[in-house]
Amino acid sequence: xxxxxxxxxxxxxxxxxxxxxxxxxxxxxxxxxxxxxxxxxxxxxxxxxxxxxxxxxxxxxxxxxxxxxxxxxxxxxxxxxxxxxxxxxxxxxxxxxxxxxxxxxxxxxxxxxxxxxxxxxxxxxxxxxxxxxxxxxxxxxxxxxxxxxxxxxxxxxxxxxxxxxxxxxxxxxxxxxxxxxxxxxxxxxxxxxxxxxxxxxxxxxxxxxxxxxxxxxxxxxxxxxxxxxxxxxxxxxxxxxxxxxxxxxxxxxxxxxxxxxxxxxxxxxxxxxxxxxxxxxxxxxxxx
Amino acid sequence: xxxxxxxxxxxxxxxxxxxxxxxxxxxxxxxxxxxxxxxxxxxxxxxxxxxxxxxxxxxxxxxxxxxxxxxxxxxxxxxxxxxxxxxxxxxxxxxxxxxxxxxxxxxxxxxxxxxxxxxxxxxxxxxxxxxxxxxxxxxxxxxxxxxxxxxxxxxxxxxxxxxxxxxxxxxxxxxxxxxxxxxxxxxxxxxxxxxxxxxxxxxxxxxxxxxxxxxxxxxxxxxxxxxxxxxxxxxxxxxxxxxxxxxxxxxxxxxxxxxxxxxxxxxxxxxxxxxxxxxxxxxxxxxxxxxxxxxxxxxxxxxxxxxxxxxxxxxxxxxxxxxxxxxxxxxxxxxxxxxxxxxxxxxxxxxxxxxxx
Numbered sequence: 001x002x003x004x005x006x007x008x009x010x011x012x013x014x015x016x017x018x019x020x021x022x023x024x025x026x027x028x029x030x031x032x033x034x035x036x037x038x039x040x041x042x043x044x045x046x047x048x049x050x051x052x053x054x055x056x057x058x059x060x061x062x063x064x065x066x067x068x069x070x071x072x073x074x075x076x077x078x079x080x081x082x083x084x085x086x087x088x089x090x091x092x093x094x095x096x097x098x099x100x101x102x103x104x105x106x107x108x109x110x111x112x113x114x115x116x117x118x119x120x121x122x123x124x125x126x127x128x129x130x131x132x133x134x135x136x137x138x139x140x141x142x143x144x145x146x147x148x149x150x151x152x153x154x155x156x157x158x159x160x161x162x163x164x165x166x167x168x169x170x171x172x173x174x175x176x177x178x179x180x181x182x183x184x185x186x187x188x189x190x191x192x193x194x195x196x197x198x199x200x201x202x203x204x205x206x207x208x209x210x211x212x213x214x215x216x217x218x219x220x221x222x223x224x225x226x227x228x229x230x231x232x233x234x235x236x237x238x239x240x241x242x243x244x245x246x247x248x249x250x251x252x253x254x255x256x257x258x259x260x261x262x263x264x265x266x267x268x269x270x271x272x273x274x275x276x277x278x279x280x281x282x283x284x285x286x287x288x
Numbered sequence: 289x290x291x292x293x294x295x296x297x298x299x300x301x302x303x304x305x306x307x308x309x310x311x312x313x314x315x316x317x318x319x320x321x322x323x324x325x326x327x328x329x330x331x332x333x334x335x336x337x338x339x340x341x342x343x344x345x346x347x348x349x350x351x352x353x354x355x356x357x358x359x360x361x362x363x364x365x366x367x368x369x370x371x372x373x374x375x376x377x378x379x380x381x382x383x384x385x386x387x388x389x390x391x392x393x394x395x396x397x398x399x400x401x402x403x404x405x406x407x408x409x410x411x412x413x414x415x416x417x418x419x420x421x422x423x424x425x426x427x428x429x430x431x432x433x434x435x436x437x438x439x440x441x442x443x444x445x446x447x448x449x450x451x452x453x454x455x456x457x458x459x460x461x462x463x464x465x466x467x468x469x470x471x472x473x474x475x476x477x478x479x480x481x482x483x484x485x486x487x488x489x490x491x492x493x494x495x496x497x498x499x500x501x502x503x504x505x506x507x508x509x510x511x512x513x514x515x516x517x518x519x520x521x522x523x524x525x526x527x528x529x530x531x532x533x534x535x536x537x538x539x540x541x542x543x544x545x546x547x548x549x550x551x552x553x554x555x556x557x558x559x560x561x562x563x564x565x566x567x568x569x570x571x572x573x574x575x576x577x578x579x580x581x582x583x584x585x586x587x588x589x590x591x592x593x594x595x596x597x598x599x600x601x602x603x604x605x606x607x608x609x610x611x612x613x614x615x616x617x618x619x620x621x622x623x624x625x626x627x628x629x630x631x632x633x634x635x636x637x638x639x640x641x642x643x644x645x
Contacts, residue, residue, distance in 0.1 A: 181340050182373035186387035186434075187361030196386070200377035 037061060037257040044252050060253035064261055068254050070241030077242060077258050080235035084218055084265070086149070087234055091156035092213045096206060098157070099164020104194050106165070107172040108180060118169065124162045132159075133226060140227065147229030155227045156217050164209050171205045172198065207276045215266040235262045289316040289474055290351040290364070290441040292337065297346035299332055299498075306332050307498040310346070319468050319475045321485040324495035325521070331446060333495070334478045338367050338444050350442060365442040366435035370450060372427045374419040380430050381415040387438050405437045408467075425456045432464070436471070445477040449484065461487060482522050486510070494518050512557070512635070516642035519568045519635055525599060525610035527568040527635070530584075534565040534636060534645065542567050542636075546605055549583060553631040557644050564639035571599065571612040573633040576619070582626025590621055602627075 036044055038056040066076040106114050136155060137146060145151035175198070183193040224234040233241075239262045243255045270277070292314040299307040307329045314320050322330040335341040337348065339360035348356045355363045366387075374383050384405060388398045406412045409429045419427055428448065435443050445464075449457045465488050468475055479485060485492045486506045493503040494517075502514045513519035519527045532544035540551040540561060549567070579585060586602040586609065593615070600611045600619060604627070611627065613619070636645040 176371055176373065178369040178371050178373035179375065182367070182369055182434075183375070183386075184340065185338065185360050185365075185367045187390045188386070192390065197375050197377075 033256045033260060037064075037253055037260055039253055041251060041253055060251075061257040061261070063251075064242070064254045064258035068242045068251075068258060069245055070238055071245070077235055077238045077261060080233060080238035081261070081265075083228070083232050083238075084235040087152050087156065087224070087228065087232065088214060088217045091153050091160065091217050092210055094153070095157045095160035095164050095213055096209055099161055099209065100168045100199060100202060100206070101194060102161070102165040103168025103170075103172050104198055105190075106169045107175075108190070118166075121162045121165055125166060129159050130222070133222075137226065146227065149229075149232045152224065152228040152232055152234075155223050156220070159223070160213055160217070164213065167209055168202070168205065171202065175201060204276065207273060211269055211273050211277050214269050218266045289472055291316045291349075292442065292474065292476065293347075293349040294333075294337075295347040295349070297333070297336060297343045297348060299329070299336060299341065299344050305498055307336075307343075310498075310500055312493060312500065312503060314474060314476065317472045317474055319465075319488060319490045320477065321489035321492045322476065322478045322495060323480070323482060323485040323492050323521075325480060328495040329498040330478045330480075330495050334444055334446055334476060337442075337476060338365065339363050363442075364440050365444055366438055366440045367444040367446065368431050368435045368448045370447040372419075372431040372451075374427060374430055374434070376419050379416050379418055380411065380422070383419065383430060384415075384434050384437050386434070391438075401437050401439075405433045408436070409433045424452055425460070428452060428456075428460060432467070436467070436473075440473070442474045442476070445475065447479055448477075449479070450481070464488065482524070486522075494521065496521070512644070513568075514557070514644045516566060516568075516637040516644075519637065523570060525571050525612075527570050528574070528604070528609040529607065530567045530569075530605055531639065532565060532567065534561045534563065536560055536562060540631075544605070546585070551631045551634065551636070554634060554636060554645075555632060559645065561636055561645035565645065566637045566639060568635040568637065569629050569633065571610040573629050574609075574611045575628045576600075576611065576613060576617065577626035577628050579624045579626045582628040584627040586625050586627050588619060588621055588623045588625060591619065 032049055035051075035053060036049060037060050038058070039053040040057065040059065043054060064076055065078050067074055068076045106118055136158075140146040140151050140155070145154060179197065180193055183197050188196065218234075219236065220234070221236040221240065224232075224237050225240075228234060228237070239258050242258050243250075292312070294310050294312040297307060297310040298305070310333060312320075322333060324330045332341060336343045339355070339358060339362075343356065346356075347354060350363055350365070374380075375386065378386065381402065385398050385402055388401065393401075402415075406415060409432060411426065411429050411433060414422060414426055414430070419430065422430065428451075431448070448464075449460055452460060461484060468488075477484075477488065489506055491504060492506050492509055494501045494509060496517045502509055502518045504514075509518060510522055513522065513527075520529070530542070530544065530549075532542040532549070534551075535541050535543055540554050540556075542549040542551055542565065551567075554561075575582075584604055586604045588600050588602050589608070590601045592599040592601065596615070598613050598615050598617070598619075600613055602609050602611065602625065609627075619625070637643065638645060
């Protein structure tokens, strides 16, 4: 065995050791939550947190889904699931559509102002959105959207646009300019070019942005808490209400089941689209 | 078929001038090649004709209509791009008919034209494929088809062959020429390849530094280049040059260190030749003679076998010259040799202005 291959063997072992350690580090808490959501409360109190459940049961999941109490109403977190979908799906679609349109416009519009706009958008991306909450509350209440369903969707769209615009613009910079010129020669308007030529070329990047936006909006807590209003509380907010319900002792198994239920949709999206996600990122990095 | 007239067209990006004072008259049905090295402004000029860029000054007429500020789609022209610029997500069929569908052409008419153009270019079998599934040559045909299908009066080509391999390039060249003959469309064709310009064009506009150096038939440009730039740019190997002072009294002569060269018989094009000048002679216009018999002395440096003929590289007045000779001509490297030429086949340029005397 040559020296170089021995060296690379050591490297491989080190790499796998690191990957294994990282996997354990990230999986252990999840395993803990899963295991304990399947145990009755007595077993949790009696045994070790990492012990396997003696008789796995989904009772806690059922309670978390439809019976757990937040404050006075005891409907579990299932109403929050519907609210979260109702908020996330339109917010993802609208922020992608306008992000793509903005990105395309900023690519086609060749002037110093376009670059200045792009610079401002990038800066906006780095301003913590927490600092903008108070002015946003005021603006939304002025137009009567504070604490309403359109209000919370609008907030997610607006806070998502800098990111989606930036990603799409960088993607469109990689599309050869002759393609849009050709469309123009054929008589296609700006919007026709966008919808017939550019958008169909963007499927990979749309998937990437959709996954990131979906998980981002789904996992949001703060904006939902502030802007959604009582009727549209997303799942994350309801989860917190259930977990921090102060009456009596903490029902750990139900809390854990509720947490898992809340995290599930984002996880499913990742598992189903992981392949496209990687492909999309690679495509964005190289070129359409 | 429509004419194109460019009147004093100029273009600058900020303070950088790209085109200045372009005047071109293109007749209906003519095949015009815009030829020049990279950065000479030929593609910019084509984009201005297409309407993809606005000129900074001047006027552009297609037919009798002033289209200087018209949208590309309203100018009645089609364009073939260097990268083909096919829409990657559309089938070939949809690529070809995209413009017609935007114009809301009736479906029967679209089908008729699609049939016509796909038979013309022999791409019937490719209609349901995506551009990514086509070879370079097939993509090229689809791109040409997309330009032809709308039967516009003018067709623009932006270096359409530069991405093809040599064999396909030659074939497509012949094919485009044939299409032009059959359809009679006015064609403006940009290239940096002088072979394309020589073989395809009715007239060639040679551009350099944002100006038209010469606008004439390929043969006239080759035989009588009007500027030093054109003389050096066209021809392979390129024209041979010799510097000296031109004197017109007592017969036209080029005075130089190695002795005067008699140029009587030279066909003067402009004014009275005088002052610092450069004499240009094409490699095939030179004859080999015995060392003492020729008007110039040279030493053979190296020999290139070309198959049909041979190129001798030799030093004349410290410059490297090329001479095209028949392949049977006996000759060896290092040999001292004489060169002769006819003054009628020579070109004489002013050193100051670069213009032909």
